[in-house]
Amino acid sequence: MSAEAHAAEHALTAPEYIGHHLRHLQNKVEPQAIVDWSYINIDSVFWSVVMGALGVFLLWKAARKATSGVPGRFQAAVELLVELVDTQAKGIVHNATSRKAVAPAALTVFIWIFFMNAMDLLPVDLLPRVWEGVYAAAGHDPHHAYMRVVPTADLSITLGMSISVLLICLYYNMKIKGVGGWIKELFTAPFHAHGPVGTILLLIPNFFLNLVEFGAKTISHGMRLWGNMYAGELVFMLIALLGAAVGASLSAGGVGLWMLGVLAGSAWAIFHILIIALQAFIFMMLTLVYIGQAHEGH
Numbered sequence: 429m430s431a432e433a434h435a436a437e438h439a440l441t442a443p444e445y446i447g448h449h450l451r452h453l454q455n456k457v458e459p460q461a462i463v464d465w466s467y468i469n470i471d472s473v474f475w476s477v478v479m480g481a482l483g484v485f486l487l488w489k490a491a492r493k494a495t496s497g498v499p500g501r502f503q504a505a506v507e508l509l510v511e512l513v514d515t516q517a518k519g520i521v522h523n524a525t526s527r528k529a530v531a532p533a534a535l536t537v538f539i540w541i542f543f544m545n546a547m548d549l550l551p552v553d554l555l556p557r558v559w560e561g562v563y564a565a566a567g568h569d570p571h572h573a574y575m576r577v578v579p580t581a582d583l584s585i586t587l588g589m590s591i592s593v594l595l596i597c598l599y600y601n602m603k604i605k606g607v608g609g610w611i612k613e614l615f616t617a618p619f620h621a622h623g624p625v626g627t628i629l630l631l632i633p634n635f636f637l638n639l640v641e642f643g644a645k646t647i648s649h650g651m652r653l654w655g656n657m658y659a660g661e662l663v664f665m666l667i668a669l670l671g672a673a674v675g676a677s678l679s680a681g682g683v684g685l686w687m688l689g690v691l692a693g694s695a696w697a698i699f700h701i702l703i704i705a706l707q708a709f710i711f712m713m714l715t716l717v718y719i720g721q722a723h724e725g726h
Contacts, residue, residue: 446665449552451574452582453559469582476579479543487539510535516713520720526600530719533596537589538712541653544579545704548660549697552668580657580707583650590650593715594642600722613725614638649714656707660700667693 440448452469459467490506499507517531556575563573579585601610615635621627670689 442669445669446662448574449556449576449665452576453574469576469584471574471576472579472582472585475547475577476540476544476585479547479579480540483536483539483543487535509538513538513712517716520716521723522720523604523723526604526719526723530716534712534716537715538708541580541589541708541711542705544585545657545707547578548581548657548664548700548704550577552664578657578661580653581661583654583658586654586657587647587650589653589711590646593649593718594646596715597642597718597722600719604723605725617725645718649711649718653707653711656703660696660703663696664693664700667696 453471455468455470456464456466487506490503493500494503513535514527514531517527517534521527521530555577556573559575560570560573564570576582601613605613615631616627617634618637619630619634621630667689670692
């Protein structure tokens with residue numbers, strides 16, 4: 429079979445192209461249950477760790493080169509970011525002792541999510557094509573080489589982060605109110621009854637509403653970030669399909685679609701920079717709000 433025939437045989441349609449890009453590099457073919465903790469999206473874990481390490485390295489570098497004199501642009505940018513997060517933390521978490529841990533955690537969340545979101549600005553096919561070459565060099569079929577590079581477009585990553593925030597909130601609930609005080613609040617708030625009979629009748633409704641509150645905040649916290657980044661990733665894929673039209677046809681229409689793809693991609697990338705920063709900021713602010721609520725009673 430000639431190279432042209434082989435390429436034609438393996439040419440992807442638009443739905444196949446998007447489906448291929450939306451598939452993760454995984455340790456299993458299919459999960460064994462709705463919730464399968466052994467089912468891992470290896471690409472999401474890898475890129476989230478790389479982006480986290482990059483964020484830590486940049487903060488370390490800024491701290492190492494910090495001077496008391498006139499700061500450089502890099503140091504000034506980091507100082508502005510630290511001051512922004514610290515100001516928000518002071519306005520939401522009023523416990524000074526808690527802020528010593530909460531403010532750095534919020535800063536870490538913002539920088540980590542920003543870098544993970546920023547992976548969406550790379551050309552859609554750049555890293556997946558590199559991975560195809562590595563996969564083929566290892567003797568595997570490159571058409572089964574899957575690689576998604578935006579960790580926050582993976583619901584398991586965003587929900588994992590929101591669950592971590594939930595655990596921090598539970599920790600501060602018990603630390604500030606005491607284990608007994610927090611358990612009492614679970615069963616006596618938000619509906620406060622007068623008298624033993626009313627208290628007993630409202631035990632289950634109060635407990636149920638508190639469980640719903642914790643669950644709703646955690647799920648919405650993770651899904652808000654995931655939904656925005658997943659949608660942005662899809663838009664970049666659709667724009668890439670416009671550029672691919674020139675490969676299928678060298679006619680004026682094909683070239684026009686390619687130019688439209690370049691313009692649309694550039695415009696969406698510029699707009700997407702705002703989304704990347706905004707979503708990181710929103711996730712950080714909600715983290716502070718939820719932890720601040722854990723310090724307060726109903």
